[in-house]
Amino acid sequence: MQIVNFSFLIFLFISVIVYYAFSKKNRWFVLLVSSILFFLFASSWKLLLYLIFGIITTFLGTNLMEKYSKKRKLILFLTLFSILGPLFLLKYFNIFPLTINAFSKLFSLDFKVGTLSLLAPLGISYYTLSLTGYVIDIYRKAYKPQTNILKHSLFACYYPILISGPFVRYNYMEKELFEEKKFNFDNIFLGFYRIIYGLMKKLVIADQLALVVNTIFDNYTTYTGFYIIFAVILYAIQIYTDFSGCMDIIYGASKMYDIKLIENFDSPFFSKNLTEFWRRWHISLGTWAKDYIMYPLLKSEIFQKLGKSCKNKFGKKYGKLIPTVLAILILWLLIGLWHGASFRYIFAAGVLPWIYLTLGQIFDDDIKKLNKKLHINTDCFSFRLFQSLRTFGFMCIIWLVACSPSLLGTIDVIKEMFVFFDSTLIKNLPEIPVLIIFICSILVIIVDYLNYNNINVFEKFKEQNLLFRWFILFSIIIIILIFGAYGPGYSASEFIYGDF
Amino acid sequence: MKEYKKNIIDITKIIIFLVLFVLIFIFLTYIMKPINVNLKNIAGFYSEDKNSLDMVYIGGSAAFVYWQPLKAYEDEGITSYNFAINSVQAENYIYMIKEVLKTQNPKLIIIDARAFQYRDDENRGPNSTRYYNLTTGLPFSKNRYEYIENNVPNYLNEDTIAYHFDLIKYHTNRDILDIKTSLKMMLGIYKNNYKGAAVYQRVAPIEQQDFQTNDKVSISLETEKILINLLEYIKTINCEFLFVVSPYSMPKEDKEKFNYIEEKIENNGFVFLDTNEYYDKMQIDFSTNFYDVNHTNIFGAEKYTNFLEEYIKVNYDLPDRRNDDNYDSWDKLLSNWHKQIDKTKDKIKTMIEEEDWYEA
Numbered sequence: 001m002q003i004v005n006f007s008f009l010i011f012l013f014i015s016v017i018v019y020y021a022f023s024k025k026n027r028w029f030v031l032l033v034s035s036i037l038f039f040l041f042a043s044s045w046k047l048l049l050y051l052i053f054g055i056i057t058t059f060l061g062t063n064l065m066e067k068y069s070k071k072r073k074l075i076l077f078l079t080l081f082s083i084l085g086p087l088f089l090l091k092y093f094n095i096f097p098l099t100i101n102a103f104s105k106l107f108s109l110d111f112k113v114g115t116l117s118l119l120a121p122l123g124i125s126y127y128t129l130s131l132t133g134y135v136i137d138i139y140r141k142a143y144k145p146q147t148n149i150l151k152h153s154l155f156a157c158y159y160p161i162l163i164s165g166p167f168v169r170y171n172y173m174e175k176e177l178f179e180e181k182k183f184n185f186d187n188i189f190l191g192f193y194r195i196i197y198g199l200m201k202k203l204v205i206a207d208q209l210a211l212v213v214n215t216i217f218d219n220y221t222t223y224t225g226f227y228i229i230f231a232v233i234l235y236a237i238q239i240y241t242d243f244s245g246c247m248d249i250i251y252g253a254s255k256m257y258d259i260k261l262i263e264n265f266d267s268p269f270f271s272k273n274l275t276e277f278w279r280r281w282h283i284s285l286g287t288w289a290k291d292y293i294m295y296p297l298l299k300s301e302i303f304q305k306l307g308k309s310c311k312n313k314f315g316k317k318y319g320k321l322i323p324t325v326l327a328i329l330i331l332w333l334l335i336g337l338w339h340g341a342s343f344r345y346i347f348a349a350g351v352l353p354w355i356y357l358t359l360g361q362i363f364d365d366d367i368k369k370l371n372k373k374l375h376i377n378t379d380c381f382s383f384r385l386f387q388s389l390r391t392f393g394f395m396c397i398i399w400l401v402a403c404s405p406s407l408l409g410t411i412d413v414i415k416e417m418f419v420f421f422d423s424t425l426i427k428n429l430p431e432i433p434v435l436i437i438f439i440c441s442i443l444v445i446i447v448d449y450l451n452y453n454n455i456n457v458f459e460k461f462k463e464q465n466l467l468f469r470w471f472i473l474f475s476i477i478i479i480i481l482i483f484g485a486y487g488p489g490y491s492a493s494e495f496i497y498g499d500f
Numbered sequence: 501m502k503e504y505k506k507n508i509i510d511i512t513k514i515i516i517f518l519v520l521f522v523l524i525f526i527f528l529t530y531i532m533k534p535i536n537v538n539l540k541n542i543a544g545f546y547s548e549d550k551n552s553l554d555m556v557y558i559g560g561s562a563a564f565v566y567w568q569p570l571k572a573y574e575d576e577g578i579t580s581y582n583f584a585i586n587s588v589q590a591e592n593y594i595y596m597i598k599e600v601l602k603t604q605n606p607k608l609i610i611i612d613a614r615a616f617q618y619r620d621d622e623n624r625g626p627n628s629t630r631y632y633n634l635t636t637g638l639p640f641s642k643n644r645y646e647y648i649e650n651n652v653p654n655y656l657n658e659d660t661i662a663y664h665f666d667l668i669k670y671h672t673n674r675d676i677l678d679i680k681t682s683l684k685m686m687l688g689i690y691k692n693n694y695k696g697a698a699v700y701q702r703v704a705p706i707e708q709q710d711f712q713t714n715d716k717v718s719i720s721l722e723t724e725k726i727l728i729n730l731l732e733y734i735k736t737i738n739c740e741f742l743f744v745v746s747p748y749s750m751p752k753e754d755k756e757k758f759n760y761i762e763e764k765i766e767n768n769g770f771v772f773l774d775t776n777e778y779y780d781k782m783q784i785d786f787s788t789n790f791y792d793v794n795h796t797n798i799f800g801a802e803k804y805t806n807f808l809e810e811y812i813k814v815n816y817d818l819p820d821r822r823n824d825d826n827y828d829s830w831d832k833l834l835s836n837w838h839k840q841i842d843k844t845k846d847k848i849k850t851m852i853e854e855e856d857w858y859e860a
Binding site for chain 1: 506507510513514517520521524525528532628661662665667668669671672674
């Protein structure tokens, strides 16, 4: 079962009815049963064993840490090893044979190492990292561990977030999942609006654009020059509407249970610089990585020593900058690896963002001084537009690498970008409803703009007259039903971030 | 009390919303369906007056290209309809018969037996297009649901959702909308003016093969099971059944299979008629009466209809409805039918003169 699926909507509908049919005290139990059923429908009972293993080890680990406080560190390492081990083995182990094979190819050696072909359970990287954060929090004594294994299980496998996140923290989710809540139709309506909006983004924009993007990148030697630039821009829209559309469905589904999740996107394309962009894009991954990777690194003994040593050698500014830049490098390399066990992802989602951010940190003051010297008005619409376009442009370079067949293949794609293009080829591209996609994209921009200005569009929408609301809703539903990329003949229905 | 009232209003809103959604969904489903011969034949069947048909011909193109209900009415007063779709699959038959019996009480049902022979052919057996040929025309019902659930997972190994809800399959048909016809089909008032017959301006000379043999070659176990299930089912129905093979360029291998099928059908007490045995009596001319190896053209169809209506007259007791006032609407259709037939014949004659042969 996928989230963009008729079966999912029926499953959600039934689950919500059963949820509110139970007493407030026991509603969380319905969510647990729903989550297990969802996992079984979407995956298999064999793969459920991985999840059960992760749940049991983290449950035992966190409670043992509480009981045997002197051996907290040992228990922490054992617990982390037991949950990160399977993740590493199932998703990232292949980086070793792939590296060896890449070097073998580079030096024309007749040597190849086989890769592991293991099936990873649904949402393994999402639940593993959420559980990892929980274990670390318990180690840090940030809060008390959950002593009810069933409640602990629900935190680990709450089904709407199992496929594409967001990453959640236990102290936040505890209140949302287990607090007794009163039934309110408004939650059902708000959840429904959001699901419809998410389906529109995913099926009408992302999956339709995917047809064109995939055709161009699969045949980049034919679709050269402008086509590649065009495909990267479309990919930017595709990946955003795909991922954020998925999030809208997840938030909508959760809202129906009166569970409020922390937002994962906050109008990223309006960002003025890359730092802001990463604060607004996949927010939960960014905060997770900062809390559990970057800050612990900076506070570690090695980094403290490095900071002191750099301060002595290069002065105060660089004494602070060098350890930070190094910690950011490790952080981004791990984020790149999380996106996929390939050099392409490590470079696109790891090294490139790190270079951008580092250069930004180094030259930030100089750029400000330059703007001042050139009398550039930085407090006007045109400059803000320029900043947003510049940020978008930088991100397009990242997505160009991500779309290329491999890291070395990126060079070929870039070369083809500068080859003359044949304008007649446009008729060979898959036919997509351009006008409808354009109208829906405008709607997304308006919603994002309002959100950027702290206006909750869905709440505002709920306040409108019934006829207006229904007119808009049915218009979107009809657009989805007619222009959505679903059914036989379409295969792009899996979420891009569902693979990570 | 205030909250109770608000909840009632909200529930009412949800119900109205869902009803509107269902109506819109059904509307979109109908307007997106491709209007082709399959849909016209199936949809047109439901607008026939209740219990007005004495005979229904169920099958594939070997039925709707061959049997001309309006000619049979004009010649013998037989009221019939071709409840037939392209590349019909043998497993469709039980469900098609059930569908027929919902609105009609025919005295005779003819079943196109070629479906049992070609089903084992890799290129002509079950596939999604052939299943959609039927499901697209059938209105939502328990019978339709059972057809999809019993066959799609078994023979196609596919998810059934797109078969249940045609919009999933057809929502991309945005450029070929015929809203007026679609609406008529949705409201069940679409009339098939040829009673399910197809008239094509096509001709091609084909080779007549020597098929005569008494040998029997079994059909696959799967197809045989489908045949046996059908025979068991029709035994329970108070209606006469006739299994027919219409004329085509039949090779010996096909005849061997038909001999086997014939034996099974006759052993169960039903009549099997291979009209390929009667080329001379029908005066079939292989150089001008076909448009490909599997189908007669309008000239061949006329000869086939002449032969079969004579056979029915002799062997079955179907009433002559020509002087029945209840069937005036049939008389009104005849002039248009003649016009179409004459036009098609003229065109085919020219094509024969110019050797403008149809290529499948």
